[in-house]
Amino acid sequence: MFEVEISRTRLNLSALNYRFAEGDESIGALVSFTGLVRGNGIAAIEVEHYPGMTETVLRKQLESAAKRWPITRGSIVHRIGYLPVSEPIVWVSVASAHRAAAFSACEFLMDFLKVDAPFWKKELDVDGVWNWVEARSQDQSRASRWMGRDAATLI
Amino acid sequence: MFEVEISRTRLNLSALNYRFAEGDESIGALVSFTGLVRGNGIAAIEVEHYPGMTETVLRKQLESAAKRWPITRGSIVHRIGYLPVSEPIVWVSVASAHRAAAFSACEFLMDFLKVDAPFWKKELDVDGVWNWVEARSQDQSRASRWMGRDAATLI
Amino acid sequence: MNILLFAQLRDYYGASSAEYSDDELPLTVEELRRSLASRGSDEFREALLAPNVFCAVNQKVVDLDHTVRVGDEVGFFPPMTGG
Amino acid sequence: MNILLFAQLRDYYGASSAEYSDDELPLTVEELRRSLASRGSDEFREALLAPNVFCAVNQKVVDLDHTVRVGDEVGFFPPMTGG
Numbered sequence: 001m002f003e004v005e006i007s008r009t010r011l012n013l014s015a016l017n018y019r020f021a022e023g024d025e026s027i028g029a030l031v032s033f034t035g036l037v038r039g040n041g042i043a044a045i046e047v048e049h050y051p052g053m054t055e056t057v058l059r060k061q062l063e064s065a066a067k068r069w070p071i072t073r074g075s076i077v078h079r080i081g082y083l084p085v086s087e088p089i090v091w092v093s094v095a096s097a098h099r100a101a102a103f104s105a106c107e108f109l110m111d112f113l114k115v116d117a118p119f120w121k122k123e124l125d126v127d128g129v130w131n132w133v134e135a136r137s138q139d140q141s142r143a144s145r146w147m148g149r150d151a152a153t154l155i
Numbered sequence: 156m157f158e159v160e161i162s163r164t165r166l167n168l169s170a171l172n173y174r175f176a177e178g179d180e181s182i183g184a185l186v187s188f189t190g191l192v193r194g195n196g197i198a199a200i201e202v203e204h205y206p207g208m209t210e211t212v213l214r215k216q217l218e219s220a221a222k223r224w225p226i227t228r229g230s231i232v233h234r235i236g237y238l239p240v241s242e243p244i245v246w247v248s249v250a251s252a253h254r255a256a257a258f259s260a261c262e263f264l265m266d267f268l269k270v271d272a273p274f275w276k277k278e279l280d281v282d283g284v285w286n287w288v289e290a291r292s293q294d295q296s297r298a299s300r301w302m303g304r305d306a307a308t309l310i
Numbered sequence: 311m312n313i314l315l316f317a318q319l320r321d322y323y324g325a326s327s328a329e330y331s332d333d334e335l336p337l338t339v340e341e342l343r344r345s346l347a348s349r350g351s352d353e354f355r356e357a358l359l360a361p362n363v364f365c366a367v368n369q370k371v372v373d374l375d376h377t378v379r380v381g382d383e384v385g386f387f388p389p390m391t392g393g
Numbered sequence: 394m395n396i397l398l399f400a401q402l403r404d405y406y407g408a409s410s411a412e413y414s415d416d417e418l419p420l421t422v423e424e425l426r427r428s429l430a431s432r433g434s435d436e437f438r439e440a441l442l443a444p445n446v447f448c449a450v451n452q453k454v455v456d457l458d459h460t461v462r463v464g465d466e467v468g469f470f471p472p473m474t475g476g
Binding site for chain 2: 475
């Protein structure tokens with residue numbers, strides 16, 4: 001069960017978490033990542049994306065994760081639109097029999113989401129000016145860590 | 156904010172998740188681990204612990220994590236008592252400004268919880284017999300990975 | 311053909327897509343990019359010709375020497391900043 | 394002194410703690426373990442003398458050569474299996 005959702009409305013983390021683990025007795029480990037809008041001098045952000053391409057890229061990333069690690073479920077839910085500070089932007093969750101696969105797959109998915117999924121953010125600063133967010137080089141290097149590594153060494 | 160709780164009653168994951176992220180604008184990343192009772196030929200487990208020592212060990216593990224990574228919050232909630240299949244056993248959550256620290260700290264906490272926190276599990280098999288769970292050598296080696304590694308290389 | 315523009319590129323261009331004549335195809339992504347850049351403001355040209363701009367053809371990121379043909383969906387965008 | 398026993402050790406001993414005379418202290422953990430082992434069933438002795446048994450003194454895991462003194466809280470247990 002691999003799911004991708006682009007949401008215009010506030011992420012209901014409780015509902016997402018609740019639904020995610022149900023009904024599969026082989027699941028022993030859930031790892032969830034939630035990204036929130038940080039309030040470092042900003043009032044809000046706005047997120048846009050490339051409809052169609054985004055969903056394709058995220059679904060492929062889930063497939064890649066499932067090839068590298070024995071994961072049972074994976075879900076990526078990403079907000080678009082206007083988000084005030086502390087609002088959840090993204091929720092990535094992975095279920096597996098054991099924790100090592102779930103941790104690695106969840107971090108892998110976030111690392112690639114950051115650099116390969118067509119989302120763009122702008123920030124509303126305290127003076128009411130919108131500024132596009134620059135891509136961070138650390139994100140690129142975090143994603144590169146996964147290249148050429150043998151999946152087995154990461155479990 | 157670092158919290159440890161030993162619970163005799165079912166973990167309310169929704170409430171735990173909801174409460175955890177609130178009220179700190181510097182938090183940009185939450186990583187949560189939930190351990191569930193797997194149904195591989197068993198009907199239930201029973202978890203016991205060493206009251207007092209458990210809380211001390213877990214609190215120290217949170218302090219160690221906070222020394223290695225810039226984490227804002229950390230919470231460990233562990234069930235004891237009788238747990239049927241698919242019931243949550245443990246919930247470990249870490250909040251930080253950025254995701255790398257939150258992922259590493261959460262996995263670190265789980266790795267050490269497995270080998271250093273005085274909990275013991277027995278399993279009720281399908282014939283109605285209770286069997287004590289043997290410690291897994293993989294757990295010991297996963298915890299050892301963190302020894303002697305420079306915190307900086309893990310961020 | 312409609313060329314899709316996202317984020318800063320759309321803002322600088324002033325529209326979320328740019329019309330492009332099918333008669334000029336096929337072209338490489340780099341040829342298309344240079345041709346499109348000449349149509350906009352200085353800001354737009356600079357942003358589109360930046361070395362870190364991405365091009366997706368049929369919703370897949372491609373290299374600058376990829377050939378764009380009639381019927382392809384083409385999008386240009388700056389580095390992604392999701393999550 | 395009351396020596397606390399957990400999991401299999403408690404099951405084999407038949408009680409969650411064992412009385413131990415303060416008069417015999419101080420002793421090393423290893424001396425205490427051997428003395429306690431001689432009091433139980435074969436199963437208990439074997440489990441307590443297993444090389445992977447832990448001893449906590451005042452709720453901290455210690456080595457076998459650690460000295461146990463009057464007033465210490467002592468617990469023996471098998472490898473931990475939480476989470």
